[in-house]
Amino acid sequence: GRSHAYGWQAExxxxxxxxxxxxxxxxxxxxxxxxxGATESNNLAIKGIAYQYREKGNHIITCVTExxxxxxxxxxxxxxxxxxxYLPVDRQGYLDLERLKKTIKGTxxxxxxxxxxxxxxxxxxxxxxxxILKSKGVLFHCDATQGIGKIPIDVQExxxxxxxxxxxxxxxxKGSGALYLRSQNPRVKIKPLxxxxxxxxxxxxxxxxxxxIVGLGAACEIAHREMDWEVKRLYALRExxxxxxxxxxxxxxxNGSMDDRLANNLNLSFAYVDADTLLSxxxxxxxxxxxxxxxxxxxxxxxxxKALGLPSDLAHGSIRFGLHRFNTEEEIDTVILxxxxxxxxxxSLSPLYIVKKEGxxxx
Ligand SMILES: *Cc1c(COP(=O)(O)O)cnc(C)c1O
Numbered sequence: 001g002r003s004h005a006y007g008w009q010a011e012x013x014x015x016x017x018x019x020x021x022x023x024x025x026x027x028x029x030x031x032x033x034x035x036x037g038a039t040e041s042n043n044l045a046i047k048g049i050a051y052q053y054r055e056k057g058n059h060i061i062t063c064v065t066e067x068x069x070x071x072x073x074x075x076x077x078x079x080x081x082x083x084x085x086y087l088p089v090d091r092q093g094y095l096d097l098e099r100l101k102k103t104i105k106g107t108x109x110x111x112x113x114x115x116x117x118x119x120x121x122x123x124x125x126x127x128x129x130x131x132i133l134k135s136k137g138v139l140f141h142c143d144a145t146q147g148i149g150k151i152p153i154d155v156q157e158x159x160x161x162x163x164x165x166x167x168x169x170x171x172x173x174k175g176s177g178a179l180y181l182r183s184q185n186p187r188v189k190i191k192p193l194x195x196x197x198x199x200x201x202x203x204x205x206x207x208x209x210x211x212x213i214v215g216l217g218a219a220c221e222i223a224h225r226e227m228d229w230e231v232k233r234l235y236a237l238r239e240x241x242x243x244x245x246x247x248x249x250x251x252x253x254x255n256g257s258m259d260d261r262l263a264n265n266l267n268l269s270f271a272y273v274d275a276d277t278l279l280s281x282x283x284x285x286x287x288x289x290x291x292x293x294x295x296x297x298x299x300x301x302x303x304x305x306k307a308l309g310l311p312s313d314l315a316h317g318s319i320r321f322g323l324h325r326f327n328t329e330e331e332i333d334t335v336i337l338x339x340x341x342x343x344x345x346x347x348s349l350s351p352l353y354i355v356k357k358e359g360x361x362x363x
Contacts, residue, residue: 017217121265
């Protein structure tokens with residue numbers, strides 16, 4: 001309601017947040033739609049584009065390491081008659097851009113690639129991908145949930161047509177997200193998934209979550225200001241962690257490339273150690289995730305680690321470290337100590353490890 005002062009104040013706050021998010025990704029504020037998070041943004045972008053451009057073609061391209069909210073959205077579209085190609089990645093997490101080029105065909109309407117992976121922190125060459133897609137007239141959706149605030153994202157310069165974001169991955173509130181949709185050259189049209197009032201250009205109707213949106217805007221404002229030095233700090237902490245653990249534990253492998261990787265991400269597999277057992281051994285001291293927070297409840301190893309071609313024992317032994325703004329060197333040292341001690345202890349109880357190290361013959 002804008003008919004009274006409180007309504008106007010809320011609208012002003014929402015407009016400010018729209019500017020704050022837009023500034024961080026170099027977008028026009030009018031091209032920003034607020035949502036409940038990246039899951040909704042991914043659904044709205046991918047389904048919205050697919051339904052809108054169905055007459056033009058039914059082919060979509062994405063990648064096997066995308067977030068589940070992208071993969072399951074694509075799987076649903078497949079059931080509805082769309083054709084989806086899931087590009088593989090190599091052992092380090094890299095996409096083959098030549099293969100992307102070859103996969104595009106006359107019916108391709110959309111491609112969706114994340115800016116950075118949530119499990120292994122791998123950064124895709126977004127500008128190069130966008131250029132390939134643009135030259136073939138294919139729209140480009142980017143799930144930038146992990147990249148925003150960690151690497152520079154410029155939707156204009158990079159050529160991103162639609163972009164998803166979730167505030168809580170950047171110290172903002174949970175249940176608050178955004179979708180950028182380009183309104184010029186080309187104008188990206190989507191079919192809304194909900195019917196209702198005219199909010200957000202009627203593309204995402206319903207009364208806005210003002211407090212969540214204000215929090216999202218504030219998180220973006222802070223990230224915009226802090227990103228450069230924060231990334232250097234996170235990088236130094238992550239390297240302290242990596243060297244600290246890997247210098248004291250043998251047969252620890254890093255999952256994903258160390259080159260094109262978010263500064264705050266480390267993903268390690270410890271041979272002869274099961275990740276869930278390791279996590280319960282350190283859970284009183286450290287908050288960590290097994291390979292993927294989404295799959296850790298099931299016994300299936302992460303789809304990302306599988307996509308890298310990890311043998312299943314290593315995929316089951318993977319731990320993901322996600323560092324954040326408020327982590328300190330002391331905390332990193334505590335984590336190193338806890339992990340190193342726990343891995344050594346668990347291995348001392350592992351017959352396989354003992355056999356390997358001491359060459360004892362069983363039976
Ligand atoms: C967390 C995450 C999502 C989902 O965000 P929600 O806030 O749960 O909707 C989507 N994509 C990536 C890359 C993520 O890291």
